[in-house]
């Protein structure tokens with residue numbers, strides 16, 4: 001039983017975690033793409049910026065291949081921006097992240113081949129991986145799909161395509177990568193923890209709700225829920241028209257049952273009786289509630305007296321079928337119930353409705369029990 005509860009909790013947690021991962025991807029994914037487009041714009045203006053900072057700088061204009069590539073990337077994203085909302089699963093998001101990463105890897109390749117632009121590569125690399133980290137840390141596979149081509153392109157260039165390994169640059173990249181990875185682990189832990197907390201809170205709230213509105217013994221609604229629902233239904237029926245009926249049910253000779261079989265057996269009997277009610281009413285529109293002690297109420301929205309009589313006779317049959325032995329009952333060898341039916345009429349308060357149903361129940365008791373009476 002406890003294992004079952006744990007599995008349910010785990011399933012709820014996984015579902016919530018997935019929900020938040022998707023939600024974060026929807027918002028921060030767009031932010032990341034816009035950030036990337038800003039970086040592309042920066043690339044276009046890189047030489048102009050250099051002149052702004054140092055008017056005497058010797059400006060070497062960029063290779064047209066790089067600008068063409070950036071323009072293509074820019075155009076591709078502007079055109080495909082409306083299609084982004086259709087990306088709902090992980091594989092296409094990973095493919096898109098990889099594609100953008102590949103673009104930057106190619107940009108790095110061109111920049112590293114150009115002496116005047118080499119110095120831009122490391123700051124650009126850092127800005128790219130850390131903005132990606134901020135946006136994608138809850139979804140590690142997508143984050144890695146973006147970062148892997150950048151990292152590989154730099155690493156291959158520095159380690160294999162240069163005459164000697166530039167130790168300082170490799171060290172800087174390794175430090176940036178270590179910071180990136182430790183930051184990712186930390187942020188991801190906080191994310192998972194906050195989702196876990198929310199899941200626990202939701203569970204606690206539903207448990208409290210259950211305690212506040214349900215009867216712990218039988219699992220049916222308690223008096224508080226009955227009172228709330230009855231008030232609500234009366235207001236609704238009064239405003240919109242329609243019908244509402246109520247059955248009040250009492251177990252016959254229950255004191256004798258308790259005295260004979262013991263209080264615990266009495267509790268089990270109430271549980272079985274409540275199960276009988278659950279089987280015969282239309283749920284979830286109808287409400288079964290424990291009114292107090294061995295008394296129950298069944299609320300039947302959109303039902304007139306004759307409908308309630310059908311339900312009452314189904315209840316009688318269901319309790320008979322349950323065949324709970326009652327040695328001291330004066331009406332049967334098994335446990336029986338008496339029922340009072342009352343249909344709501346305009347102007348009638350909830351208290352009045354309950355009182356009239358109770359009077360009908362009293363009549364049913366006097367008429368010999370194990371039956372129902374309709375109130376007036």
Ligand SMILES: Nc1nc2c(ncn2[C@@H]2O[C@H](COP(=O)(O)OP(=O)(O)OP(=O)(O)O)[C@@H](O)[C@H]2O)c(=O)[nH]1
Pocket residue numbers: 217250251252253254255256258262263264265266267270292293294365
């Ligand atoms: N086991 C158990 N007994 C309960 C519970 N709540 C109320 N009772 C008992 O239900 C009995 C109700 O007895 P009475 O009100 O005299 O009614 P009755 O014996 O059913 O007699 P009639 O209603 O006239 O048929 C009392 O003995 C209560 O102690 C409960 O939660 N568990």
